Amino acid sequence: MTVLLLTTLILVIAGTGFVLGRARSIYGVAGNVRLLHSLPGYYGWHAALMAALPAFALLLIWLIAQPLVVERQIAALLPAEVVADDTAFTLAMADVRRVAGGLDAAVSTGALTADQAGTLDITTTDIRALLGGVGVALGANVGAETLAAAQEYRVLAEIGALSRMIVVVAVALAGLAYALTCTHAQFRARNRVEFVMLAILVTASSIAILTTVGIIWSMLSESLNFFQQYPAKDFFLGLTWSPNFRGGSELGFLPLLWGTLYISFVAMIVAVPLGLFTAIYLAEYASPRLRAWIKPLIEVIAGIPTVVFGLFALVTVGPFLRDYFAQPFGLGTSGSSVMTAGIVIGILNIPFISSLADDIINAVPQSLRDGSMGLGATKSETVRQVILPAALPGIVGAILLAASRAIGETMIVTMGAGAAAKLSLNPFDAMTTMTVKIVGQLTGDTDFNSPETLVAFALGITLFVITLGLNVFALYIVRKYREQYE
Structure with missing residues (x-):
């Protein structure tokens, strides 16, 4: 039985428990529910929870433990040199799973019987031909050991699935029986x-x-x-980023930090004024009818995939900035630049700032507006001197959310800013960010234990510390102004 069917069966038992528990509580008091300690529904929910929760907990534990147990049993059938090498063992187990799945598929399609799948004795070429016919791709080292391991894997998987079904259903029924025995008027x-x-x-x-x-x-x-x-000093103070898996890498962090901050700064210059002004207009100046049209149209931007924004940066914004700004002023000839990625990320972040700031401004008590107007202030003075200061903590939170997204953006930077890691003040130069290099260093068939791969984790923890620092600073600002206005 598959996990989905087993989950459905547990839910059916739980639903049955709800009905039986509720009915038993009412029956126990001859229909006079006033004699019950709790409402009848609580007795039903108690029976449903006692049937479902232990069963789901056991199912989760079983799903985690079974692959580990099966893998340990299969390891005994593979060559010792394969088991000793973690990478080779991982690839071998992947082939074992593929062959086992292919045997199941061959049995289900009628190409093999169940007995033939368990006693198959053919060459590697025959294995590839047979399993290739049911769409199973295999690695290089597939032989008799892999076939035997796959057959054992199928057997253990079938035994595990059957045992799982029996034990989990038994636990669900036992929980239901326990709940029903507890159901009485004083429970x-x-x-x-x-x-x-x-x-x-x-x-x-x-x-x-x-x-x-x-x-x-x-x-x-x-x-x-x-x-x-790799020396920490060379990482944090190095000015050159030049990874080389053959040796002699220079993994300086500062060029990536500069590109991350520069692109995020440009993005916030675009997003903060446009988003905040949009929120002020929608909250304080727009009519309800106009607001009902404009706000959903702005929020549509948030639903556009970032890869689409990346294409927009690559095809439209980049060439436009190159042809009308960079080349005429002698600042560059590439469409991939800090400005390209920053502007597009800023456009992406406008809905985050405008929607959150709009909700925060609307949450400012109307009494503050009425008091300001009563003292003779104009609409704009009320917005500048009363509403915005009162809503400042929430606005800071909205800006922080947008900044975090700008710092963590990857696809737009890859397509709009390029992959050059360098220190430059020219906003029309191609640069890159930490997130892009994290993806780049972990992509491809590389040695996981090499510094060139592990540097991705160093970049990740550094980025985490930077984001944490932004959060702490924003919390300080929020508390400072909250004390002033509360």
Whole structure:
């Protein structure tokens, strides 16, 4: 049974538990629900939760543990030299899975019977011909060991799937039976359900926190590995970025930092005034009918994929800036530049600033506007001296969100700014950012343990620290002005 069908079966058992739990609680008091400690629905939810939660927890654990157990069993069938090499073992296991999937496909299409799939004794060429007929692509080292391992993999997978179905369904039914035995008039079903829901909420919050910790730890551990192979001083103070997987790399961080900050600065120059002025107009000056048309049209920009913006930068904005600004003034001849990427990223960020700032300005109490008007201030004076200062903490948050997106943008920079890592003040020069190089260093068939690959994690943790610094600074600004206006 597939995971989807098993999940559906658990939900059916849980739904049945809800009906039975509710009906049993009402039956126990002869229909007089006033005698129940909790509403009948709580008894139903208690039965549904007791049936579903343990079963889903066991299913999750099973899905994590089964591949590890199967992989350990399969490793005994592969050559020792393959198991000893992590890369070779990973590739071998990938072929084992492909062959096992191909055997399943061959059985399902009638090319093989189940018995033939388990006792197949053919050459590597025959394996490729057979499995190629059902659309399975194999690596280079596919022989008798891989075929035997794939057959064992199929058997273990089938046993695991059957055992999983039996055990998980048994746990769901046991949870349902336990809930029904607890269902009586004095059972505190509401308290139990609320406790379970609280535990679910705490677990969800903990997962979010642990995910953040895991991300930081994964980057930090690999960054420490990088700094053991490459001097930290040369990384943070180096002025040249020239990775070379054959040796002699120069992995200076400063050119990438400069490109990131320069492009983000240009983007914010474009996005902040346009987004903020748009929000002020929509919130304070536009009629409701005009606002109902303009705001959705602006927010459409946020739904456009960044690759489309990249094409826009490559085909339209870049050539326009090159032909009408860079070349006439002798500033460059390339359409890929800081200005190209910065302007397009700024356009991308306009909806983020305008929508958030608009909601924040509308949240300013009307009493502040009325008081300003009552003192004789004009509309513009009220906006400048009352509304914007009162909404400043939220506006700073909106600008920070846009800045974070500008710093983390990759596709537009790749297509609009080029890939040159250099220090230059010319906004019409091609440059690149940290995110682009992170992708570049992790792309392709490269040695993962080399400094040229691990530098991506050092760039990632550095970018994380920079973003964290921006958040701390924004929090300081928000608290400072919040104390003034509250």
